[in-house]
Amino acid sequence: MVTPVRALPLAQLRERSSEKWREYPDDVLPLFVAETDFPLAPAVTEALERAVRDGDTGYVASRTPLAAAYAGFAQRRFGWTVDPARIRSTADVSMGIVEILRRVIEPGERVIVNPPIYPPFFDLIEEAGGIVQRVPLRDTGESWELDLEGIERALADGARAVLLCNPHNPTGSVPSAQSLDAVARLAEQHGAAVISDEIHAPLTQPGVPFTPFLASGDAAQRIGYVVTSASKAFNLAGLKCALMISASDETTAVLRSLPIEVEWRTGQFGMLAAVAAFTPESDDWLDGLLVTLDENRRLLGALLATHLPEARYRMPDAGYLAWMDLTGLGWGPNPSKQILRQARVALHFGPAFGAEGAGHVRLNFGTSPEILTEAVERIARARATISAARG
Known part of the structure; x- marks a missing residue:
């Protein structure tokens, strides 16, 4: 039976000195760069x-x-x-x-x-x-x-x-x-x-x-x-x-x-x-990681359907990166800026991936279900606040 690999607690992750955890202040959830939040394979x-x-x-x-x-x-x-x-x-x-x-x-x-x-x-x-x-x-x-x-x-x-x-x-x-x-x-x-x-x-x-x-x-x-x-x-x-x-x-x-x-x-x-x-000693760990990433890619789809139905998301077949079309939110060609400012969630800038990235963001779901859930809920709250301000 495959044992899923679980992410480290947020407090422990914030002790890391890598780019993911040093680029932004501690009130930001960093889901931008392709680093994962899991312990190393034994x-x-x-x-x-x-x-x-x-x-x-x-x-x-x-x-x-x-x-x-x-x-x-x-x-x-x-x-x-x-x-x-x-x-x-x-x-x-x-x-x-x-x-x-x-x-x-x-x-x-x-x-x-x-x-x-x-x-x-x-x-x-x-x-x-x-x-x-x-x-x-x-x-x-x-x-x-x-x-x-x-x-x-x-x-x-x-x-x-x-x-x-x-x-x-x-x-x-x-x-x-x-x-x-x-x-x-x-x-x-x-x-x-x-x-x-x-x-x-x-x-x-x-x-x-x-x-x-x-x-x-x-x-x-x-x-x-x-x-x-x-x-x-x-x-x-x-x-x-x-x-x-x-x-x-x-x-x-x-x-x-x-x-x-x-x-x-x-x-x-x-x-x-x-x-x-x-x-071969690391094969079981990798199998467990794939189970966790499968759970997370499906969780992300459910969270978006519930909290951000305007988002267009196609579940990836590989990796831990989600390519999301947020054009429906009306936050311009680079919605990650609004998300960082209003929701305190750091995502990768869609336009950096080429002109086809306008209105898109890339989200790293190689993390815990709790962090992933909090990130989507923060973005949804920001959307509600912005919509209310616009009248």
């Missing part, structure tokens, strides 16, 4: 405690168990066979994206993204010398899908790379294997590369098919890269460890061409924690 805690006790705080080694640990995790969780020899590590997913982009595009070439999209994607492409090419997701009314026709037009017009988010942030949607394979074949046809950010993959809900990009077909293996990490599922972002994965001799040669400094930026604690997260 195996991760043990690995870090052992390292501190032993003074194991030096440089990360050139040979570590990280690649083998991830290969085992990918096989167990996704049915994906990964060759550990085709994995390199770095500090975080963003750094991995930039370093690969620098190898697969020339300065001034365009890179496709699918907004609304994780805001740093825009900056990462510019950092790598590229130009953002927007091909928005298609909203079918029931789900979000990759716009394959739009991607094909952009590639035919000269875009040299596609930067995917699989599963997608902020919508929590999970592209089908067929759509990923189609993207790969289009990219190969036009001589482009595909980089797939799969940091939220371990948080795909049971019953929802998740396909790693490199497992979607032969074309993906020839032209694709996966960049991933334990940091979102296991809340390890501050420890700095991510993986860059290839599946062909050509793409592996690209990863091996990266300066050794790219790999040495991997954090020693990050590597140790990731190994512990990816081993």
Whole structure:
């Protein structure tokens, strides 16, 4: 039987020194940045405690168990066979994206993204010398899908790379294997590369098919890269460890061409924690976390239906981020400002995710039911107060 993972008490969370708990005053409920409120997986805690006790705080080694640990995790969780020899590590997913982009595009070439999209994607492409090419997701009314026709037009017009988010942030949607394979074949046809950010993959809900990009077909293996990490599922972002994965001799040669400094930026604690997260000892904890996130995504839907029926919310299939359309509240293109000011709840700004984010917010439900309930009730009270003031 799976034991749900429960969030820490609010008073204990406020003792944390991370961005989530230091950006705003204590009267604000912080549900903006992608940090969770759960205790660490026991195996991760043990690995870090052992390292501190032993003074194991030096440089990360050139040979570590990280690649083998991830290969085992990918096989167990996704049915994906990964060759550990085709994995390199770095500090975080963003750094991995930039370093690969620098190898697969020339300065001034365009890179496709699918907004609304994780805001740093825009900056990462510019950092790598590229130009953002927007091909928005298609909203079918029931789900979000990759716009394959739009991607094909952009590639035919000269875009040299596609930067995917699989599963997608902020919508929590999970592209089908067929759509990923189609993207790969289009990219190969036009001589482009595909980089797939799969940091939220371990948080795909049971019953929802998740396909790693490199497992979607032969074309993906020839032209694709996966960049991933334990940091979102296991809340390890501050420890700095991510993986860059290839599946062909050509793409592996690209990863091996990266300066050794790219790999040495991997954090020693990050590597140790990731190994512990990816081993079978942490599987039960991750299963329990998924149960809790399932409860919370459903609770959020019920709270919105009761207190904020104007909100449009589609339950995500992966992750702990909710993409909410609050246009019906009449709070302008960036309702998070009004919510912060009037309700003292911090949400991520919708417009930061692209023009498609106007009127939207992103809410992190990786917290306790009590905090989630209080946040929605605060927003509802603010709406009532504002409506009364308007007469």
